[in-house]
Amino acid sequence: MTGDDPSKRDPAGMSREQLARLAGDLDDVEVVANTPRRPEPTTRAEKRAEKRAEWSVALWFVLSALLAIAFVLAYSLWPNEYVSPSEDGYTLYALYTPVVGGAFGLAVLTLGIGVIMHIKKFFPDEVSVQQRHDGPSDELARKTAVAHFEEIGEDTNLPRRPLIKRAMLGAVGLFGAAAGVLAIGGFVRYPWTGGDKAPLWITGWKPLGGETVYLRSQSGVLGEIDRVRPEDMQPGAMMTVFPFRESDRGEKELLLAAERASDAPVMLIRLRPGTEVTKRPGQEDFNYGDYYAFSKICTHLGCPASQYDSQNHITLCPCHQSEFLITASAKPIFGPAARPLPQLPITVNEEGYFVARGGFIEPVGPGFWERRTRP
Numbered sequence: 611m612t613g614d615d616p617s618k619r620d621p622a623g624m625s626r627e628q629l630a631r632l633a634g635d636l637d638d639v640e641v642v643a644n645t646p647r648r649p650e651p652t653t654r655a656e657k658r659a660e661k662r663a664e665w666s667v668a669l670w671f672v673l674s675a676l677l678a679i680a681f682v683l684a685y686s687l688w689p690n691e692y693v694s695p696s697e698d699g700y701t702l703y704a705l706y707t708p709v710v711g712g713a714f715g716l717a718v719l720t721l722g723i724g725v726i727m728h729i730k731k732f733f734p735d736e737v738s739v740q741q742r743h744d745g746p747s748d749e750l751a752r753k754t755a756v757a758h759f760e761e762i763g764e765d766t767n768l769p770r771r772p773l774i775k776r777a778m779l780g781a782v783g784l785f786g787a788a789a790g791v792l793a794i795g796g797f798v799r800y801p802w803t804g805g806d807k808a809p810l811w812i813t814g815w816k817p818l819g820g821e822t823v824y825l826r827s828q829s830g831v832l833g834e835i836d837r838v839r840p841e842d843m844q845p846g847a848m849m850t851v852f853p854f855r856e857s858d859r860g861e862k863e864l865l866l867a868a869e870r871a872s873d874a875p876v877m878l879i880r881l882r883p884g885t886e887v888t889k890r891p892g893q894e895d896f897n898y899g900d901y902y903a904f905s906k907i908c909t910h911l912g913c914p915a916s917q918y919d920s921q922n923h924i925t926l927c928p929c930h931q932s933e934f935l936i937t938a939s940a941k942p943i944f945g946p947a948a949r950p951l952p953q954l955p956i957t958v959n960e961e962g963y964f965v966a967r968g969g970f971i972e973p974v975g976p977g978f979w980e981r982r983t984r985p
């Protein structure tokens with residue numbers, strides 16, 4: 611350590627090396643020992659050894675870059691639509707998460723190994739001692755710190771190792787891009803593709819081409835169709851139902867799609883006779899007697915809001931405790947949800963089955979970034 615006050619020294623005219631030393635002095639850092647790990651190679655053997663060391667570092671960065679590319683490809687192209695264990699393609703679907711997670715994890719790991727190898731093989735062997743001090747650094751200290759980092763770069767001979775430099779930049783850049791894809795990839799989607807038929811407007815409940823849409827319960831067996839009748843429910847009961855069209859019968863893909871659509875589940879509720887109900891204007895005839903059908907999808911963030919308390923006519927969303935009062939047209943009475951659960955207009959047809967009289971007249975589920983009113 612020097613005896614003078616380093617903050618009084620004039621940095622003007624100092625070389626980068628002197629500025630770097632001044633940075634240490636300002637931070638009360640004393641370099642006790644500094645041995646360059648790899649001095650400039652002079653003999654052929656030393657040059658070959660240096661090249662080998664360089665490649666052994668660069669390979670980790672190259673590997674990291676390849677894994678980052680693999681991650682982006684797997685994230686974008688690997689089939690990730692749900693497939694049940696009994697269907698073809700289940701193995702591929704089941705591998706989606708391990709492949710995406712594995713590629714990303716290995717990209718991080720190899721990037722880290724590359725950095726450690728670079729430090730171990732090329733950074734000088736240095737021992738420094740620093741006294742502790744409080745408070746932010748002044749401008750001089752910040753300026754000299756930059757010089758100090760440049761000095762470190764010089765010490766590690768990075769500028770004369772373009773292979774490592776490029777491999778490192780490639781790995782860091784691609785890894786950064788992969789992290790960016792992970793963060794925003796799920797949002798890159800235009801929700802209004804399809805205009806009036808965009809998925810945000812249309813649900814499986816909308817009768818298209820005049821075809822009847824029945825309310826069916828789910829037995830758990832694919833292809834088994836249980837259309838619901840009023841006598842299937844006791845007063846006070848609640849049942850989850852899905853849309854069903856006769857043209858879907860026997861069509862495995864269509865039946866699965868109707869069950870899996872995130873906006874499909876509906877709570878069919880039978881109130882006890884004489885229960886007082888407040889209806890929303892314009893929806894006075896959406897119910898069929900004591901039977902009311904509401905979307906099961908919470909208008910806060912889309913969890914299934916179907917923990918139904920038949921004594922108090924309240925349905926609870928377990929995610930953030932929003933409560934909806936069924937006898938007040940499922941308006942939210944507690945929690946973060948701001949909109950009522952959309953009501954499905956229902957009736958019973960001449961065969962005695964529940965059917966939808968139309969689709970929902972408002973968006974199902976949570977608010978979204980550009981929710982707008984139907985023109």
Ligand code: FES
Nearest residue numbers: 908910911927930
């Ligand atoms: S998703 Fe239902 S309360 Fe948040």
